Structure formats: structure tokens, C-alpha cells
Amino acid sequence: MSRIAVVGAGAWGTALAALHARGGQTVHLVGRDASSLAAINEHHENRRYLPGIALPPAIQATDDPELALADAEFVLLVVPSQSLAGVAASLEPHLAPGATLVLCAKGIERQTGRFMSELVAGPLAPHPVAALSGPSFASDVARDLPTAVTVAATDADAADALARQLSSGTFRCYASDDLTGVEAGGALKNVLALAAGIVSGRNLGASAQAALVTRGFVELRRLGEALGGRAETLMGLSGLGDLVLTCSSPQSRNFAYGAALGRGEDLSNLKLAEGVYTAAIALRLAQQSGIEAPIVETVAAVLERELTVDEAVQRLLARPLKREVG
Numbered sequence: 001m002s003r004i005a006v007v008g009a010g011a012w013g014t015a016l017a018a019l020h021a022r023g024g025q026t027v028h029l030v031g032r033d034a035s036s037l038a039a040i041n042e043h044h045e046n047r048r049y050l051p052g053i054a055l056p057p058a059i060q061a062t063d064d065p066e067l068a069l070a071d072a073e074f075v076l077l078v079v080p081s082q083s084l085a086g087v088a089a090s091l092e093p094h095l096a097p098g099a100t101l102v103l104c105a106k107g108i109e110r111q112t113g114r115f116m117s118e119l120v121a122g123p124l125a126p127h128p129v130a131a132l133s134g135p136s137f138a139s140d141v142a143r144d145l146p147t148a149v150t151v152a153a154t155d156a157d158a159a160d161a162l163a164r165q166l167s168s169g170t171f172r173c174y175a176s177d178d179l180t181g182v183e184a185g186g187a188l189k190n191v192l193a194l195a196a197g198i199v200s201g202r203n204l205g206a207s208a209q210a211a212l213v214t215r216g217f218v219e220l221r222r223l224g225e226a227l228g229g230r231a232e233t234l235m236g237l238s239g240l241g242d243l244v245l246t247c248s249s250p251q252s253r254n255f256a257y258g259a260a261l262g263r264g265e266d267l268s269n270l271k272l273a274e275g276v277y278t279a280a281i282a283l284r285l286a287q288q289s290g291i292e293a294p295i296v297e298t299v300a301a302v303l304e305r306e307l308t309v310d311e312a313v314q315r316l317l318a319r320p321l322k323r324e325v326g
């Protein structure tokens, strides 16, 4: 029987552990906060990240990677993108030979511009690598609501097998061999969701919102293709699908962060929003590729405080366009 371990006991890691533990199979969930882990084991609830959602008792939360990973065939890595390199290096001695690593973070490392698969390629090189990405809020998956995502690996047969392995009656995984496209879509949609949040927070209306999402998708596709992703991938679940989800719901941390920015609120208590870390590096990648990405550029500038929110909104909505497509 396959064994699944999840590293990262935040919202998404806990939801994925719940998904796979629902059939009764033990799933180890590796975290670092002893009291949260104890509460998951005793009360079957992650009160910090998914309060009020009942978790399957087959989740075994632990801070011991050796125990969790010793016989895990599939290891889901679900820590934020800026922490992944360090966490991956620390896991290396504990991984079972041949264990498949499933990358679930959506981002680009700020310091280096590397995608998640590039971060693990060094320290964990002997292990097969895949990415899981697509429109999927943790609280939906934890509550067993229907969800569809993309599972990508450069080897198409491995992607097919993994998609079958990770699918359930409510969690449908579509396979792809375009790992780059899937990673690019997942990282870039976060930056665009910040922009959608700003427009919503400023109460600029549903029409402006639709314009922003559509133009945002043009940037996502242009830049995703320049980075090596395929157009059809960027138009799929892990690109357009996730963009639509995160640009339309305050459940999205990126959208919520942008909306708070738009309303001029204090941002210090808001939870992690990956796009905040990704915007500047996404802009740099666009510039290096000679890609026009005015929305990404505006978001990066407002986060760096080079523009006020009013100036950003002005730019987002009043910029003259040359052509609609291209």
C-alpha cells in the first residue's frame, strides 16, 4: 500500500493530509509547532489554520520527519515557497529511496528566481519530482468539497500514475508533463490576485474586475510561455483556472491582501500571501525575457512603496493599450 506523508502543517498541508486520510489510511503530517500538532492528534482539528473543520483521525501529526518519512512513497511538500529550500535540505537524510516529491507551494524563490522544482533539484536530485497546482482552497478540500487540479511531472507516464494515485471521488487530478507551465501559472496568478484585490478594495466595480483579470491572464500567459510553459497549460486549471479562483474570492490570501491594500488598511496582521514575495522577482523575469507585464510591474511597485495605491489604481485602469492580444 502506498504511504503518503505531508510536510507543512499549515492550511494547505492539513487539507491535503485530510484528503488522503479520509479513506482510513494513516497519513503523517509533519509540522513544527508542538501544541498545534498535539491538538490535531487529540481533537482532530487544526485550530490555527483550519478552525472548525473536523479532520480524519487517521492523520498523525508529528514534528519527527524521520518517523513520518521512513516508509513514505509520496512526500507532499507544503511549506511556503521562501522556506522550501531549507526544509528540503533538512529532509534529505530521512527520505525513503525513490520517494516521489510532490511540490505544493506556489511561488518563486525571491533571492534566486528559482521555481520550486529547481530548488529541490540540487539537494534531493535522486528523487522524482512533481507539482500539484490548480484552483483549490484549503478549506474547500478539507471539507471534502469537489476540486480539480493539475499534477505535473516531466515524465508523462509518471504524471499519469501520480494523478491517479492522488485523485479521490472529490479531488480530481488531471495529469500534465508541462512542469514549467504548471509552476509558472501557480506562481504568477498570486501576483495578479493582489492586483484584483486592490481593484476590489477600491470598490471599482465588477467591470473593472473582469478587465483586470482578463488583462492579467494575458500577462500570465505571455510570461509563462517566455519561461518555457505551454499555452494550453497556462489556459488550464493551474493557470487560468487558479487565476479565476484567486481573483474572485476574499478566501484567497492574495486577493484579501490586495483588498486590504486597496482599502488602505493595516496589513501587519494579514496571513502569508505568496504574491507579496513573488511580485518583484516575477517582474525581473519579465524584464529579462523582454515581456511587457504592466500589471505585475504595478503590483511590484506598490509593494515596494514606489507607487501609492491611488497611483497604482490609476496605472492599472488608465494605461493606454496598444493591441488587445499579443
Ligand SMILES: NC(=O)C1=CN([C@@H]2O[C@H](COP(=O)(O)OP(=O)(O)OC[C@H]3O[C@@H](n4cnc5c(N)ncnc54)[C@H](OP(=O)(O)O)[C@@H]3O)[C@@H](O)[C@H]2O)C=CC1
Residues within 6 Å of the ligand: 008, 009, 010, 011, 012, 013, 031, 032, 033, 049, 078, 079, 080, 081, 083, 086, 087, 104, 105, 106, 107, 136, 137, 138, 139, 271, 272, 274
Ligand atoms: N491555503 C491554500 O488554500 C492553498 C495554499 N497553497 C500553497 O501552499 C503553500 C503553503 O500555504 P499554506 O498552507 O496556505 O500556508 P500556511 O501559512 O497556512 O502554512 C504554512 C506552514 O508552513 C510552515 N512553515 C513555514 N516555514 C517553515 C519552515 N522554515 N520550516 C518548517 N515549516 C515551515 C508553517 O509552520 P508554523 O505554523 O510553525 O509557522 C505552517 O505550518 C503556499 O505556497 C500556498 O501558495 C496552494 C493551494 C491552496
Ligand SMILES: O=C(CO)COP(=O)(O)O
Residues within 6 Å of the ligand: 106, 134, 135, 136, 137, 138, 190, 193, 242, 245, 246, 251, 252, 253, 254, 255, 273, 274
Ligand atoms: O492557491 C490558492 C488556491 O488555488 C490559494 O490562494 P491564496 O494563496 O491566494 O489563498
